Amino acid sequence: MKWAYDLHIHTAASPCADDNMTPHNIVNMSLLKGLQLIAITDHQTVANCEAVMKVGKEKGLQVLAGIEIECMEEFHLIALFQDLQTAYVMEEWLWESLPTIYNRPSIFGHQWKFNAQDEIVGEISRLLLVAARLPAYDIIQKARSLGALIYPAHIDRASYSILSNLGSIPTEYHFDFLEVSKKANIYDYQKQYPHCTILQSSDAHYLEDILEKESIIEVEKLKLWKNKIPYEKKAGEFQ
Ligand SMILES: [Zn+2]
Numbered sequence: 001m002k003w004a005y006d007l008h009i010h011t012a013a014s015p016c017a018d019d020n021m022t023p024h025n026i027v028n029m030s031l032l033k034g035l036q037l038i039a040i041t042d043h044q045t046v047a048n049c050e051a052v053m054k055v056g057k058e059k060g061l062q063v064l065a066g067i068e069i070e071c072m073e074e075f076h077l078i079a080l081f082q083d084l085q086t087a088y089v090m091e092e093w094l095w096e097s098l099p100t101i102y103n104r105p106s107i108f109g110h111q112w113k114f115n116a117q118d119e120i121v122g123e124i125s126r127l128l129l130v131a132a133r134l135p136a137y138d139i140i141q142k143a144r145s146l147g148a149l150i151y152p153a154h155i156d157r158a159s160y161s162i163l164s165n166l167g168s169i170p171t172e173y174h175f176d177f178l179e180v181s182k183k184a185n186i187y188d189y190q191k192q193y194p195h196c197t198i199l200q201s202s203d204a205h206y207l208e209d210i211l212e213k214e215s216i217i218e219v220e221k222l223k224l225w226k227n228k229i230p231y232e233k234k235a236g237e238f239q
């Protein structure tokens with residue numbers, strides 16, 4: 001099944017994301033853009049995955065629980081989970097190694113938590129824009145032990161990317177996937193890294209940044225559904 005995807009979308013739990021990044025707004029905009037599959041990937045939290053997944057299920061959009069992790073080496077990794085339970089396990093483990101710094105909303109922005117009715121049910125008090133005190137290697141191993149897919153985010157960017165910070169992609173990480181940003185030429189990266197699948201996602205912090213129907217993947221490649229086919233026909237097959 002070939003689906004139009006955007007696997008890097010922030011909700012308003014990320015302080016840097018717009019307050020309009022609510023579950024319903026994200027799902028509605030993704031459907032409007034013709035997407036079949038999205039992932040919620042807030043900085044260091046999975047707090048809003050459940051609400052967006054519920055809305056997605058109601059409206060016929062496949063939503064994956066994900067997270068964008070900043071490791072000790074200060075680059076970003078995207079982890080996508082098979083289910084919410086493993087996403088929560090990963091978050092709990094990660095938070096043990098997050099420096100306890102409190103958010104100052106007037107400076108960094110709010111970190112809203114929503115329910116599936118788009119109501120604010122809380123605000124995350126600890127600042128999420130901090131690096132975990134964990135090397136990338138440990139984070140990768142932990143994610144894989146939970147059956148998650150993990151790969152470096154926006155490798156073409158000049159900051160917070162594996163290439164900007166390490167200069168190369170160390171082979172000991174054994175990545176099968178790499179993410180490039182919206183502006184990158186995906187074919188250049190595919191040529192450069194022929195053994196990896198290159199994913200292109202938006203890193204949307206605003207609704208209008210969510211991708212159009214432009215990135216397409218054979219969903220089975222993601223290996224996140226074990227033997228199950230992603231739910232219902234409602235989500236539709238990409239034509
Ligand atoms: Zn990032």
Ligand SMILES: [Zn+2]
Binds near residue numbers: 010068
């Ligand atoms: Zn991001």
